[in-house]
Amino acid sequence: xxxxxxxxxxxxxxxxxxxxxxxxxxxxxxxxxxxxxxxxxxxxxxxxxxxxxxxxxxxxxxxxxxxxxxxxxxxxxxxxxxxxxxxxxxxxxxxxxxxxxxxxxxxxxxxxxxxxxxxxxxxxxxxxxxxxxxxxxxxxxxxxxxxxxxxxxxxxxxxxxxxxxxxxxxxxxxxxxxxxxxxxxxxxxxxxxxxxxxxxxxxxxxxxxxxxxxxxxxxxxxxxxxxxxxxxxxxxxxxxxxxxxxxxxxxxxxxxxxxxxxxxxxxxxxxxxxxxxxxxxxxxxxxx
Numbered sequence: 001x002x003x004x005x006x007x008x009x010x011x012x013x014x015x016x017x018x019x020x021x022x023x024x025x026x027x028x029x030x031x032x033x034x035x036x037x038x039x040x041x042x043x044x045x046x047x048x049x050x051x052x053x054x055x056x057x058x059x060x061x062x063x064x065x066x067x068x069x070x071x072x073x074x075x076x077x078x079x080x081x082x083x084x085x086x087x088x089x090x091x092x093x094x095x096x097x098x099x100x101x102x103x104x105x106x107x108x109x110x111x112x113x114x115x116x117x118x119x120x121x122x123x124x125x126x127x128x129x130x131x132x133x134x135x136x137x138x139x140x141x142x143x144x145x146x147x148x149x150x151x152x153x154x155x156x157x158x159x160x161x162x163x164x165x166x167x168x169x170x171x172x173x174x175x176x177x178x179x180x181x182x183x184x185x186x187x188x189x190x191x192x193x194x195x196x197x198x199x200x201x202x203x204x205x206x207x208x209x210x211x212x213x214x215x216x217x218x219x220x221x222x223x224x225x226x227x228x229x230x231x232x233x234x235x236x237x238x239x240x241x242x243x244x245x246x247x248x249x250x251x252x253x254x255x256x257x258x259x260x261x262x263x264x265x266x267x268x269x270x271x272x273x274x275x276x277x278x279x280x281x282x283x284x285x286x287x288x
Contacts, residue, residue, distance in 0.1 A: 011048030127183030
């Protein structure tokens with residue numbers, strides 16, 4: 001019977017297990033010998049090619065001397081690895097530092113992002129990030145500052161030297177540019193400047209555009225990965241965020257559905273040049 005689960009948690013589980021082993025200073029073959037597994041099985045687990053039982057994960061964590069918090073996260077990932085679609089909830093079980101999406105994003109070589117309500121995180125100014133953060137009830141100034149710091153760290157992939165920075169294609173609904181947000185003028189200027197770079201494009205779907213399936217799909221990100229040999233090292237993954245968690249999709253039919261919506265958005269969006277002209281006009285209406 002074919003696997004129906006998302007491979008995202010399995011891949012992340014393998015990556016974290018490999019890191020734990022390497023931090024413990026244990027070689028692949030030595031770990032396999034202690035666990036009484038073949039080198040091939042160890043490789044399949046660490047590359048996310050095969051599911052693994054929670055008990056086996058617990059055994060590996062004991063061998064590597066992994067801390068209890070990490071062990072809990074890895075066991076949770078093992079349990080989730082057969083879900084039809086995997087929800088990653090930022091709660092007590094999976095700590096804040098466990099940023100799955102950030103890891104997937106940093107490994108991608110092409111990021112397609114569609115946003116209905118917010119400027120994409122990779123393109124946000126610190127002031128805009130602060131305004132978004134303050135929408136959370138009870139958030140402190142210290143937490144806002146930390147979120148800005150994390151956002152800036154995440155944006156470093158746009159200017160990194162090795163590996164080459166990813167190509168970013170962003171499509172935004174015009175409506176989000178009209179919102180009354182402190183610093184919106186500077187934020188729009190940043191979006192315009194993004195179109196002057198070689199690896200980024202920002203296009204706008206005008207308010208007058210016809211309704212399409214994006215209204216149902218909502219905001220989403222499509223992550224593509226480098227090709228090694230004849231195939232991609234990682235399957236294309238769709239990321240869809242909600243208030244309480246996030247959905248990761250990598251089955252072919254799921255990815256195809258979002259790719260079709262992306263193509264519809266591309267047809268509805270203005271050209272880069274026309275988008276810049278529109279953003280410049282809207283910027284003139286903002287008085288920061």
